[in-house]
Amino acid sequence: MSDDDTSATDDQNEENQSYTTKAINYVSSLVQLFIVIIVYFGLSGLILYACKLGQSNILPSDDNCAPYTDIKPTISEIDTNIFIVNQQSMKLRFPFTKYNESNGILDFCKNVRNKSTSNFLTNFFVSILESLLQVNYSFLNYVFNLLNGLPETIIVLIGPIILIVLMIILSLIDYIYFFYLWFVNLFKWFFKKNENTTNQGKPIWKDVTFLNLFDYCVAWWLIFLFVLLFFIGFPLISFIPTLCIHSSILSCFMYKSTLNGKSASGISIIQNVLKYYKLTITTIFSVFLVANAFSNLGTNAGIFSIVTLILIYFGIIGIDMYKTSTENNLTPLVSFDQAKKTCSRNVINKQSGGDILKELKKISKKLSG
Numbered sequence: 001m002s003d004d005d006t007s008a009t010d011d012q013n014e015e016n017q018s019y020t021t022k023a024i025n026y027v028s029s030l031v032q033l034f035i036v037i038i039v040y041f042g043l044s045g046l047i048l049y050a051c052k053l054g055q056s057n058i059l060p061s062d063d064n065c066a067p068y069t070d071i072k073p074t075i076s077e078i079d080t081n082i083f084i085v086n087q088q089s090m091k092l093r094f095p096f097t098k099y100n101e102s103n104g105i106l107d108f109c110k111n112v113r114n115k116s117t118s119n120f121l122t123n124f125f126v127s128i129l130e131s132l133l134q135v136n137y138s139f140l141n142y143v144f145n146l147l148n149g150l151p152e153t154i155i156v157l158i159g160p161i162i163l164i165v166l167m168i169i170l171s172l173i174d175y176i177y178f179f180y181l182w183f184v185n186l187f188k189w190f191f192k193k194n195e196n197t198t199n200q201g202k203p204i205w206k207d208v209t210f211l212n213l214f215d216y217c218v219a220w221w222l223i224f225l226f227v228l229l230f231f232i233g234f235p236l237i238s239f240i241p242t243l244c245i246h247s248s249i250l251s252c253f254m255y256k257s258t259l260n261g262k263s264a265s266g267i268s269i270i271q272n273v274l275k276y277y278k279l280t281i282t283t284i285f286s287v288f289l290v291a292n293a294f295s296n297l298g299t300n301a302g303i304f305s306i307v308t309l310i311l312i313y314f315g316i317i318g319i320d321m322y323k324t325s326t327e328n329n330l331t332p333l334v335s336f337d338q339a340k341k342t343c344s345r346n347v348i349n350k351q352s353g354g355d356i357l358k359e360l361k362k363i364s365k366k367l368s369g
């Protein structure tokens with residue numbers, strides 16, 4: 001065999017290897033693209049779910065209500081519109097059940113705060129946690145209800161972008177508010193002392209004054225140490241606002257609901273978004289598929305991919321890639337107004353009973369006088 005023949009063979013092998021490498025890269029990029037699109041629209045489904053949650057108004061946004069206090073809020077349960085087609089929609093509802101009214105972190109904080117053995121240091125951190133979460137839930141409740149007024153398609157298309165923007169805004173709010181809360185709660189709690197020694201009931205807080213010289217000096221010394229801790233150990237304690245940001249957002253996706261009367265969750269909405277927005281998702285995937293074919297495999301492969309997708313679209317190739325799913329259980333649209341929430345003290349409530357008794361004693365003294 002001549003040198004020219006050997007050189008031609010080597011060139012052909014290199015060309016084949018190069019094309020094989022490009023084909024592998026093409027397939028790999030398509031798999032990655034498919035995963036990214038599924039994750040993207042999965043997050044969109046969660047944001048859509050959170051928007052309906054905002055309209056339902058069951059997030060713990062009011063610090064006068066449970067789980068911050070013992071007063072259970074009254075929330076009117078409403079149906080919300082989801083998967084809207086021609087002025088009709090499926091109906092999503094968030095019942096105010098025991099599961100939906102519970103909140104792991106806030107319930108824990110409340111239990112710690114109300115323990116008979118509670119101390120000023122734990123209450124210092126608990127107060128910061130509760131305040132940050134309350135602000136976060138108030139913000140999220142307002143924003144999600146506001147976004148619920150947008151066209152549903154817009155929410156689905158930009159869902160992850162909304163999530164990123166929300167996290168940025170919450171980070172700014174929480175870190176600034178954390179700075180404020182740290183120093184306010186130092187002077188609020190470090191001059192308090194729990195005098196309940198019975199290990200029963202709720203804590204009994206008394207102010208520490210200069211008359212209690214030892215405790216008073218200890219309080220000032222601890223304040224000095226915690227001021228240093230804030231500035232020197234901020235990278236360590238910054239996990240507190242970070243925890244609040246992520247937990248408040250993630251908890252919005254964990255609520256249980258009913259979709260057309262059947263049990264549903266955030267996962268159910270993701271599945272339905274992938275189902276009812278199938279045409280939108282496959283169209284986006286097709287655009288990237290063709291673009292990748294042109295850039296990685298060349299003009300011939302790009303044209304071939306376009307022809308193949310056209311044949312699939314018109315049903316000549318039996319793949320239901322562009323066939324949309326229709327839902328029969330649609331009913332006329334309901335109001336987009338946010339559900340009403342009230343939080344008022346009950347006369348027979350134990351917590352308010354002490355206040356009422358105090359007021360009656362005052363009235364009695366005035367009358368006797």
